[in-house]
Amino acid sequence: MSTHFGGYMGKVLRVDLTTREVRDYPWTDSDRELFLGGKIMAARILSDHIQGPTDPYSEQNLLVFTTGPLTGSGAPSSARWNVSTVSPMTGYIASSNCGGSFGFHLKRAGYDGLVVAGKADQPVWLDITDEKVEFRDAGFLWGKTTSETQELLGKQGGKAVIGPAGENMVRYASIFSQERAAGRGGMGAVMGSKKLKAVGASGKQPIHFADREKNAEANKKWIALLRNHPITGKILPELGTANLLRRMQRHNILATRNFGQGSWSDYDLVSGERMAEYHLIKNTGCLGCPIRCGRVVEVGGKNVKGPELETLGLLGPNLLNNDLNKICEWNYLLDELGMDTMSFGGTLAFAMELQEKGLWNCGLEFGKVDQIPQVIADTACRRGIGALLAEGSKRLAEKFGGHAFAMHVKGLELAAYEPRGAMGQGLGYAVANRGGCHLNSGYMVFMEGLGLAMNGTTRRSKAALAIMMQNLMEGVSAAGTCLFTAYAMIPGFLLDDRKSLLSHSTNVILGLSGPAVQVLNVFQGWMAPFHNPLLPHTRALETLTGMKMSFGRLLSTGERGFNLERLLNIRLGLTGQEDTLPTRLTEECQQPGKEYTRVPIRELKKDFYQKRGWDMNGIPKKRTLKRLSLA
Ligand code: SF4
The missing domain is CATH 1.10.569.10 (Aldehyde Ferredoxin Oxidoreductase Protein, subunit A, domain 2)
Structure with missing residues (x-):
């Protein structure tokens, strides 16, 4: 094992489907400290390799499967893994955070990540164990559905597979593990273009802990928090994500x-x-x-x-x-x-x-x-x-x-939220690195109606809050846990009685909080060197890995990730002109004659660029990159 940190297996596997070469991908402890894992680690690996516009279906494109340090560690909701690539929908980076059992078993096989390069000339599946890596004929799997493929590969270990849509390179084909999907951005189409039908992983490698006892204690408190929170303990278990539709x-x-x-x-x-x-x-x-x-x-x-x-x-x-x-x-x-x-x-x-x-x-x-x-x-x-x-x-x-x-x-269809009633969400869609995504955008709609109820039809404070939320979600995802665990960051009493004076005041204060939130955005490491009790991710990370971790540090790691993906997108040909929305949302009012029911994207974007430390063309400034150790 080549790491001093707990939680990591210490190895990243690289396979080339063209040459059938198998080797370790170099990944050091300072990489772990800077990029943590998951989507941020994958963005770093992709940017090491991609130097300019890249055909998503070419041999040059990589599929990068990664886990986070928390994956499979016993932390709640931590059976999560990520896959990133150059997307056939957008031509820019796409990442997808998925459940199922593949991530857990990839770590048990001894790897924190898997980099797939090249293209096979016949259908193959990769069989990864803690003893060997084999390229196996997938002729018998080709044409099978996602559940049939997983069944045919047997019960042992975890799998990541594609169905016929991936084989036929439907641009929005997904990758599946059990019944969970790495759904967005066309990962399955890239896998199909490489003629890679499935990856199987299994093994018995143990995860090491910096302090097992303290970690178990941190996880116990975290699970109790989730169980006692109205969203994660009641609404989601009873009604699933569909609870939000009303x-x-x-x-x-x-x-x-x-x-x-x-x-x-x-x-x-x-x-x-x-x-x-x-x-x-x-x-x-x-x-x-x-x-x-x-x-x-x-x-x-x-x-x-x-x-x-x-x-x-x-x-x-x-x-x-x-x-x-x-x-x-x-x-x-x-x-x-x-x-x-x-x-x-x-x-x-x-x-x-x-x-x-x-x-x-x-x-x-x-x-x-x-x-x-x-x-x-x-x-x-x-x-x-x-x-x-x-x-x-x-x-x-x-x-x-x-x-x-x-x-x-940018080529990715919007999620189901109509942003003319939630401008912050509109801004998030426009600037998200993977295109019209609700999660990568910072999920502002959670503040503008789904969790809290700040005014969705004003621009005030939206840029600063979107930045904070994006940074947080990048960090949580990279840690290797489910983004839904972050729902618990809103105190339950604000959600139990949404009509109370306290809830109402919170929404008003949030609407005015932009300047204060922006100070936190810029000085997060310095202003928040503590564990936020509503986001126990950092204590679990610290006791697991032995790395110094805090709320502020998780936010700044997330900020690094967001900017790294942005830099990669610029290298892939992105310009600021593409940070926009269809004109139905920006020029037509949702309610005729009511100007505030359209998204003023130009003004929102200008504010966002300035607060992100980007220039007027949406390119991160040198001093921003220096602050984030990306210079
Ligand atoms: S909250 Fe839902 S999506 Fe997230 S890990 Fe749990 S079951 Fe999976």
Whole structure:
């Protein structure tokens, strides 16, 4: 083992599918201290290698699988791993944080990460154990669904696999581990382009602890915090992520009819409450997670994974589809074939509007949903209109027009939140490194209606808060735990009674907090050298690794990660002009005549660049990079 830190296995594996060379990737303890793990570690590995615009399907592109120090350590919700690559949707970096058991078993095989280079000429799967690494023929797996592939590979260890959509390089194909997806950005298409059907990992390597006793104590307190918090202890276990749908309706942020409106009369027919009442068999969760936000529902007599909030929104209101049974069925089909439900839903809504406006005669119409299972199968196999749907909204708009209502950023379809009711979320979408993503954007909608209820239709304080949230989420993800654990950072009493004077005052104060938050953003290491009791991640990290860790340090590590991905994107050809939203959201008011119901993206972006320490073109300034040890 080549590390002094606990929590890490001390080795990163590099395999080349072209030459079949297997070797260690150099990764030092100072890299661990600066980049922690997960998506930040992957961004660093990609930026070591990628020197300019890169074809995502070329041999030059890498698929970088990483874990964080907390992965599999006994910390709550820590069966998480990350995969990063140059995305076939955007041409820029994409990262995806996934559950399932692959990350845990990759560490048991003795590795913190796996770098896959080159391309195989025949389908292969990689068999990684703590004794050897083998390239195995995957001919018998080719064409199989994600669950069939995992079954055929046997019960032992963890797997990361693609389905037929990945093999056919559907641009938004995903990678699956158990029923969990590394969903966004087209990771599965890159894996398919490399003819890599699956990676299996298993072994018995132990994880070392800097202080096992203190770490166990920290985890125990952390689990108690999650169990006692109204979101992570009650709402998520009872209703899953779908619990948020009603709140989205209330705040006018439920993407409806291809983001033409922010609410819908039939919303309750596809809500989390409706799913719990009529469809839920039981809840489930990733390995070792006390939250267990996953749903099990019945489709065609089988118990299968239920849809998440984003899927409900984008396959429900956004298509004017009020049939929850159908959403459960499509969700299952999309998972089996290995596609991102969000990009598929967004692309479908765009195609429906193209049809309505007479720009593409594809036969798809809002509210007419009987043919969708066939469309899903055709998309996975790139047949008929499916061959074009497989390209995503950006490329459809290049072919047929309709850019104003092609709801993507940089090529990645937006999540299910209509940002004209949540401007901070709009800003986040526009500047997120992987495109129209709710998580990479900083998930500002959590402050603007879903958790807290600060005013979503003003720009005040939004840039500073978005920066803080982005930095936090980058850090939490890199640590190797689920982003949902960060929900507990809002004190429960503010959520229990959202109408109380205290909750109301908090929302008002948050709206005015921009200048103070910005001071924290710049001097985080200096101002927050402590463990935040609502974010126990840092104490768990410190007692596990032996690394000095604090709330401020986690934030500055996250800031380093966000800037590193930005630098890589600039190297890949990104300009500030692409930090924007479709004009439907910036020039059309959601409520006619009410100017405050559109996203003033130019002003928000200018403020964001300045507060991030970037120049007016969105390029990080030298002094910012120096502060982050990225110079
Ligand atoms: S909260 Fe949900 S997604 Fe996160 S680790 Fe737990 S079960 Fe998995």
